[in-house]
Amino acid sequence: MLIVQNGYECDYEMKLFYKLFFGEEEDVSVYSNFEYKEKNINVYTEIIYGTKVYFDDFNYSFDDENKDKRIIKKIFTAACTKSFCHAAKKIKNINLPWGVMCGIRPAKIVRVLMEEGKGEEDIKYILKDIYEVSDEKISLAMEVAKNEKKLIESIGKNSISIYIGIPFCPTRCLYCSFVSTDIRVSGKYIDEFVKKLLSEIDKTAEVVKKLGMYVENIYIGGGTPTTLDEKYLSMIFKKINEKFDLNKIKEFTLEAGRPDTITEEKLKAAKTGGVNRISINPQTMNIETLKKIGRQHTPEMIRECFEKARKIGFDNINADLIAGLPDETPDMFKYSLDEVIKLDPENITVHCMAVKRAASFRLKGGELTEAEYMNEMLLYTQKSMKDTKRKPYYMYRQKNISGNLENVGYSKEGYMSTYNVNIMEEKQTIIALGGGGSTKLVMGDRIERIFNFKDPAEYIKRFDEILEKKDEIIKLLGG
Ligand code: SF4
DSSP, rough: EEEEEESOOOOOHHHHHHHHHOTSSSOOOEEEEEETTEEEEEEEEEEEEEEEEEEEEEEEEEOOTTOHHHHHHHHHHHHHHHHHHHHTTTOOOOOOTTOOOOSOOOHHHHHHHHTTTTHHHHHHHIIITTTTOOHHHHHHHHHHHHHHHHHTTTTOOTTEEEEEEEEEEEEEOOOSSSSEEEEHHGGGGGGHHHHHHHHHHHHHOOOOOTOOOOEEEEEEEEEEHHHHHHHHHHHHHHHHHSSSGGGOOOEEEEOOOOGOOOOOHHHHHHTTOOOOOEOOOOOOOOOOHHHHHTTTHHHHHHHHHHHHHHTTOOEEEEEEEEETTOOHHHHHHHHHHHHHTOOOOEEEEEEEEOOOOOOHHHTTTTOOHHHHHHHHHHHHHHHHHHHEEEEEEEEOOOOTTTTGOEEEEEEEEOOOOOOHHHHOOSSSSSEEESSSOOOEEEEEEEEEEEEEESSHHHHHTTHHHHHHHHHHHHHHHOO
């Protein structure tokens, strides 16, 4: 890969779009020349692809007078990436539904524009004209921005969220990029890990009390928390109930992600412990794919878990699906989504397959899905969710997703998760406990992060440091 930019440089963004068109093995050189004269931007891009040359000559009228430096930078960057994509599309007809919009939170851009007082038509114009976003994605981003705005406004003053990371899973999935360890290797640490975690809850409760704050949301994630036995889960729930005032709790979520770890006893312990939202994650309802990605459950087990959870009284269930799993066609994905809809979860979250290292993923037998198919799956999701009265309310993008596409949480009215929006929009302090979580201290526009150790062995060994870090929270937030 060779990218040379004259006049204006946006190396990060150029590389991002380059990777959407070209593989590492391809012989490609890119030269671009940027000029801003008499309120006109001109970008000339030339791509040498093998023995052929493709070019684009892009012009855009833009008046930089009285414009913020950051806005000017964004416009210049959009002009360069647009010119590059226009030239690259002459080589490969790759559809970019998000146009040249970068960043992990497209809805945030829309919400900020709304807060600046821009009307819907102006926002649509910016997305379409400057970023070349498709109509479907514009309507998605607008809807997400409106819904998340309502949730952000409902965050209580002096409230915080608590995240508890349980970094254990029964086995490791093919595509995993989360903080997790396979209990066949790390199971020996579980007992000590839980003991330390209980002490960390004690310490955190003291910190929250000293700060005069209260807990609005609790999220137990991982890993797969239900990998722990019912005995350990009950100890954690008991401690949470003893130490925190749960009267003001809005959401208490337990990721019961993998159906092979869910039992009636664990669900009952969660219900008694105050959990009011759980996640049961099929990822796909196709048995062949489940085997390929290293999951040990069957679609039937998903249905049984839903039945058990409903019987025990859970009335807020989320189900995660992944679009673009190895060898899945759009029809296979549509089948999974239709089957999940039949289970009637209040929330459905559709992630796009993201693979950090595509080469090693291929070596393990995986093949990345074409962006065009991925987008077909997502458009089907958008339509099905609308038909079943579920609204999109949080959205983020990750690196290494085919076609630069998005992950979206959909919810029935009244079941949207404020915690999920917090994670994306960073409007409420989140104190993280356990393995791999990161505390985010929100102080107006400033955010301080404190990281917990990812590995259970390190968490145990360096636990004193974890407690010291909790004291830092008082220093930072207590002024
Ligand atoms: S269940 Fe989730 S955290 Fe656990 S290995 Fe699979 S992808 Fe990773």
